[in-house]
Amino acid sequence: MPSLAQALIEWHAAHGRHDLPWQQDRSPYRVWVSEIMLQQTQVITVLGYYQRFLQRFPDVASLAAAPLDEVLHLWSGLGYYSRARNLKRAAERIVAEYGGEFPITREALSELPGIGRSTAAAILALSQGQREAILDGNVRRVLSRVYGIDGAPAALETLRRLWACAESALPAREVATYTQAIMDFGATLCTRHEPLCMHCPLRAECVALATGRVQELPARRTRAARRTRAVIMLLATRGDGDVLLQRRPSQGIWGGLWAPPDFENREAAEQFCGSRLQRAQLDGAALPVLRHGFTHFDLEITPIRALCEGLAGVMEGGDTLWYNARQPPRIGLPAPIATLLSAASPPP
Numbered sequence: 001m002p003s004l005a006q007a008l009i010e011w012h013a014a015h016g017r018h019d020l021p022w023q024q025d026r027s028p029y030r031v032w033v034s035e036i037m038l039q040q041t042q043v044i045t046v047l048g049y050y051q052r053f054l055q056r057f058p059d060v061a062s063l064a065a066a067p068l069d070e071v072l073h074l075w076s077g078l079g080y081y082s083r084a085r086n087l088k089r090a091a092e093r094i095v096a097e098y099g100g101e102f103p104i105t106r107e108a109l110s111e112l113p114g115i116g117r118s119t120a121a122a123i124l125a126l127s128q129g130q131r132e133a134i135l136d137g138n139v140r141r142v143l144s145r146v147y148g149i150d151g152a153p154a155a156l157e158t159l160r161r162l163w164a165c166a167e168s169a170l171p172a173r174e175v176a177t178y179t180q181a182i183m184d185f186g187a188t189l190c191t192r193h194e195p196l197c198m199h200c201p202l203r204a205e206c207v208a209l210a211t212g213r214v215q216e217l218p219a220r221r222t223r224a225a226r227r228t229r230a231v232i233m234l235l236a237t238r239g240d241g242d243v244l245l246q247r248r249p250s251q252g253i254w255g256g257l258w259a260p261p262d263f264e265n266r267e268a269a270e271q272f273c274g275s276r277l278q279r280a281q282l283d284g285a286a287l288p289v290l291r292h293g294f295t296h297f298d299l300e301i302t303p304i305r306a307l308c309e310g311l312a313g314v315m316e317g318g319d320t321l322w323y324n325a326r327q328p329p330r331i332g333l334p335a336p337i338a339t340l341l342s343a344a345s346p347p348p
């Protein structure tokens with residue numbers, strides 16, 4: 001039986017993915033952007049975003065120099081927006097501290113915002129062939145099953161054992177191919193719900209298969225009960241159809257993106273209309289409620305419309321703008337808000 005690494009490298013040659021855009025011209029910058037986009041997001045979703053992002057920001061200098069709104073605009077709909085804010089901040093630091101040269105040591109990378117141990121290792125292994133072990137979600141699943149590691153997923157002891165397995169599995173050569181292979185293997189063959197054990201090159205040595213625990217490993221996280229948060233969202237609309245948006249604070253959900261102002265209740269929305277919007281009238285007509293799931297809770301948005309007379313209303317400023325759906329500005333809009341705005345805009 002070949003080693004785990006050799007078996008996966010051979011499997012990858014026959015069955016792995018070879019034509020993903022970030023597999024061509026593997027510079028640290030291109031690998032970094034792909035690794036961040038692929039966190040909590042499937043390859044199929046990332047493809048279009050990645051191409052557009054790289055077209056607009058082909059290198060670290062262009063990303064560092066861009067307005068944050070432009071970066072969030074190209075991230076709109078991908079979710080987990082702190083990833084985009086961290087990319088931008090890290091690019092600025094690479095320009096300021098390394099003269100725009102992408103650092104290629106684990107220590108330097110781990111200092112940058114949004115780059116943890118596994119992401120740093122993936123950048124170094126995939127772009128430089130450095131002998132660094134990764135432990136992303138797919139790799140955790142594969143190693144937990146092959147070596148029968150069953151502790152609570154977030155426990156330090158479980159992580160220590162998994163890292164030790166990841167490091168001992170590293171081959172002496174072909175590290176980049178092996179790293180791509182184990183990622184692809186977890187994503188396409190040893191999947192969470194329907195692993196294809198019959199076709200698996202590791203089935204002879206897989207502890208989970210031998211002990212009938214494939215579905216149990218890795219152990220699931222215990223999740224807190226999901227809660228629902230309800231907000232009233234005010235669609236303040238001017239005579240020309242433009243809708244008032246505010247930039248959300250950088251901390252919290254949709255940080256740095258733009259959305260209509262939201263309130264805990266209708267009274268607070270009415271108060272805002274009275275104090276901030278000139279001659280605004282709340283429209284009684286009910287608009288459909290929108291629901292959006294975040295990792296730990298569901299957001300229930302009840303939109304209400306306020307009609308502002310003429311073009312009067314709050315002034316545009318750094319954190320406020322009137323959104324024109326016919327000529328949309330290049331800003332970050334969460335997907336549910338983009339849906340809400342297109343539903344609320346009058347047809348051209």
Ligand code: SF4
Nearest residue numbers: 190195197200203206
């Ligand atoms: S035998 Fe099944 S569970 Fe074990 S590594 Fe292969 S696909 Fe995964």
